[in-house]
């Protein structure tokens with residue numbers, strides 16, 4: 001029997017795609033090399049855009065996710081002039097975005113799959129694929145099957161393909177910081193000489209992402225709590241006082257993306273198509289938009305893997321994908337640099353954003369909705 005769509009990878013992106021396809025009446029089954037439920041062990045805390053909240057609500061899972069709303073985002077750089085503040089009130093939305101744990105999102109999606117009776121086959125590793133004219137053969141560790149379309153949501157880009165790559169030579173140290181005073185749902189993005197330092201309000205604490213050189217991240221990870229707290233306080237500055245630090249781990253950072261997210265009877269989504277630096281918190285947000293666009297393209301086709309369907313999908317995603325990759329990469333290269341001329345230019349840019357509300361509003365809407373904000 002030939003399946004319409006087989007999804008490789010049952011993380012948040014693969015599960016979202018299966019639900020989005022189901023909503024459009026297209027059957028899909030998921031195969032993941034890990035046992036079912038493993039995605040609930042992911043420790044990442046994600047900033048979800050306003051647009052992502054709408055997508056997750058549309059997929060019927062939003063009410064099961066414990067999310068902390070963001071009412072204001074404060075952007076500044078340490079040791080230089082210029083700052084800007086983006087507010088939900090000014091943008092006339094209930095919240096600029098939300099903060100939720102990846103594990104909570106995964107559990108909500110998994111429960112929704114079960115309720116919709118969508119197959120999730122765990123401990124099933126992709127070994128090989130062979131595309132033909134009408135179908136594609138998929139060899140998995142537990143057998144072979146045929147599909148019209150394979151959607152990859154494996155969370156990483158393999159080594160054997162042509163990718164565009166940038167190594168920022170940076171690691172992210174992730175931890176929780178307890179503020180001395182209630183955070184009042186304000187998120188902070190502070191650019192330090194080492195890299196960005198983001199604070200996301202999450203429950204009563206801040207989920208912190210501190211970007212620095214790989215050797216510094218290793219050293220900080222091994223520090224006693226008091227020394228790490230003092231270091232992070234010093235890097236952030238006095239605007240928010242921290243009283244405790246907990247739960248630290250590190251991730252290497254880079255940018256990798258496939259030039260083409262499609263091939264005959266195959267499509268790559270989320271981190272399998274583009275792995276972004278987490279500075280702007282865009283990876284999962286962009287992936288959700290990928291999933292919705294693919295589900296819409298597939299819904300109106302008799303053959304979900306037909307070349308014209310994949311061409312339409314790639315064209316539909318080009319602007320948002322390139323724009324999000326470009327903004328994230330540009331932010332890192334502009335702000336992770338201690339050049340004094342650039343430092344002033346950045347300060348001027350932030351002041352300009354603060355003084356020109358339409359410009360700030362443009363940036364806010366771009367972050368909230370992706371390219372469709374235009």
Ligand SMILES: Cc1cc2nc3c(=O)[nH]c(=O)nc-3n(C[C@H](O)[C@H](O)[C@H](O)COP(=O)(O)OP(=O)(O)OC[C@H]3O[C@@H](n4cnc5c(N)ncnc54)[C@H](O)[C@@H]3O)c2cc1C
Nearest residue numbers: 009011012013032033047126154155270278281283284285
């Ligand atoms: C530090 C950090 C902070 C981030 N912050 C944000 C944020 O604030 N906002 C945001 O939008 N994004 C953020 N991101 C990005 C976000 O975490 C990712 O975009 C998202 O988790 C990717 O989900 P995924 O389902 O594509 O991948 P994963 O969660 O990695 O899932 C991939 C799945 O595929 C399976 N798999 C792999 N290979 C195979 C195979 N050969 N056969 C079968 N199965 C396979 C794996 O077992 C896994 O279950 C952040 C990322 C990092 C590193």
